[in-house]
Amino acid sequence: MAEVRLDCYGEACPIPLLKAEKKMKELKTGDVLIVETDHSCAIKNVPEWARKKGYLVDIEETGEGTWDIRIEKTA
């Protein structure tokens, strides 16, 4: 049940998504990847990708224009 934080502050799309994809491959089932981003496109395309893969997704706005996207690797 490891929690891994991925810092994507300052990165423009599609970098947060590409980084998340790569990082997700390293995680085991049950791990949670937290993508920290301040890019508003990412809160649309990262959850879309994650849900398509069947992962559980939760988005939290941690500040004005910054978000934590929590993705749980279910399989």
Place this chain on the structure above:
Amino acid sequence: MSSLATAPATKKEARPRRSQLPYAMLAILAVVVVGVLLAQISPQLSTMWIFGLAFGFVLQRSRFCFTASLRDPVLTGSTSLTKAVIIAFAVASVGFAAIQYNAFLAGAKTIPGHISPAGWHTAIGATLFGIGMVIAGGCASGTLMRMGEGFVMQWIAIIGFIIGSLWGIHDYGWWKATFMDKSPTVFLPQVLGWPLAFFGQLALLGALYLLAEWYGQRSKI
């Protein structure tokens, strides 16, 4: 979603946020004042002002993105935005067909809208723009919208945008002589007749939509 809820909360402390409502009220007031002032010069300017703001608002809230619509199928296999852009084209086709057909019936000498020659200049321009927009993180509307959002990258991108446009205008004569004057201008209703052009275009867009749907389902990488 249950495991996310019961997972140990290692979230950052959410900073107390100042209400943005006063700024919103000021902004709305400024929009109305500018709109009224513009209407004194010409009611069309006022309409364009409101339309531009509304367009930007919808663009931002929906995260609609022309750049992503063409980049994502290649980069991530996602076609959701591609399908959205196809729908936008279909809606625009209907609207423009109405305007143009109306003008045609009224016996206008020129059909409203940009009907220009298509040739090598189109292909070269499209390639350059496609490469540029993916690197810059936005096309024309996306760049303006992100400037408003506060992304400094787009404030820099707009400089390139302006330089590129000015350079293009500077060399316009060369492009016209070398490519545009030698390229055909095709107005589909003129070539195929109004019904075939209109329904044919919608059918083609429908086929592209289905292709995008199939492709998006297929690439479950």
